[in-house]
Amino acid sequence: MFDLQRAISEADNICFLTGAGVSTASGIPDYRSKGGLYADSEKPEYALSDDNLARHHENFHQWVLANMFHPEAKPNVIHDKMAAISNVKGTIVTQNVDGLDRAAGAEHVIEFHGNLYRLYCQKCHQTFSYDQYQQSDIHAADGGVIRPDIVLYGEPINQQVAEAAVDAVSSADLLIVVGTSLVVYPFAGLLRYAPMGATLVAVNKEALELPPRAHMVQGDAVSVFEPLHL
Structure with a gap:
């Protein structure tokens, strides 16, 4: 059995690579599992696409x-545990757009797919609050469409964000994958930048296909993380 606590204690630079499974314990559904966000949608990828936003912004607004x-x-x-650990020696690179890592106090967070609660007008780039977005997705002053600052299907990852994520992975001596099955690219491709001597461990309820010499901690992530400390 891989000793995750020992690995954390001995590591100098830890990189957490996280996905939707981290936030399910906070009541946020994941995407592709039974009962997940995409389970009852006929075309969820289109609903969250740049094309839908451009052509049918009212539909996009309502769906989001x-x-x-x-x-x-x-x-x-x-x-909470990732924030405490990463603030001292590491970084969180997350696919999640819910902002919960920052809400937990994490100081070193790379939001690979953006943040839902950063909202801006596409015409003038003025920012808006979630409460304002609830009322309308149109900026009354100039007629611009307001959108969340997230990466939609059909859009590229921000280059600076991608480079920061690569730097975080390539400088880590311990990489901890949690809450993601590593099937969505380009996020899953970040593992290619792991240093040769780095330790890679995944925490997941189901076993994942991992690179050679990686470690699998199979179980509920809440139970695995509860006892962890620096």
Whole structure:
């Protein structure tokens, strides 16, 4: 059995690579599992696409409000432990757009797919609050469409964000994958930049296909993370 606590204690630079499974314990559904966000949608990828936003912004607005935002959600123990550990010696690179890592106090967070609660007008780039977005997705002053600052299907990852994520992975001596099955690219491709001598461990309920010499901690991430400390 891999000793995750010992690995954390002995590591100098830790990189957490996280996905939707981290936030399910906070009441936010994941995407592709049974009962997940995409389970009851016929074309979820189109609903969250740049094309849908451009052609049918009203539909995009309604779908995002109904399915993506969970302002009542609070960080869970996984967020809390990752924040405490990464603030001292590491970085969190997350696919999540819910902002819960920062809400937990994490100081070194790379939001690979953006943040839902950063909202801006596409015409003038003025920022808006979630409460304002609930009322309308149109900026009354100039008619611009307001959108969340997240990466939609059909859009590229921000180059600076991608480079920061690569730097975080390539400088780590311990990489901890949690809450993601590593099937969504380009995020999953970040593992290519792991140093030769780095330790890679994944925490997941189901076993994942991992590179050679990687370690699998199979179990509920909440239970695995609860006892962890620096």
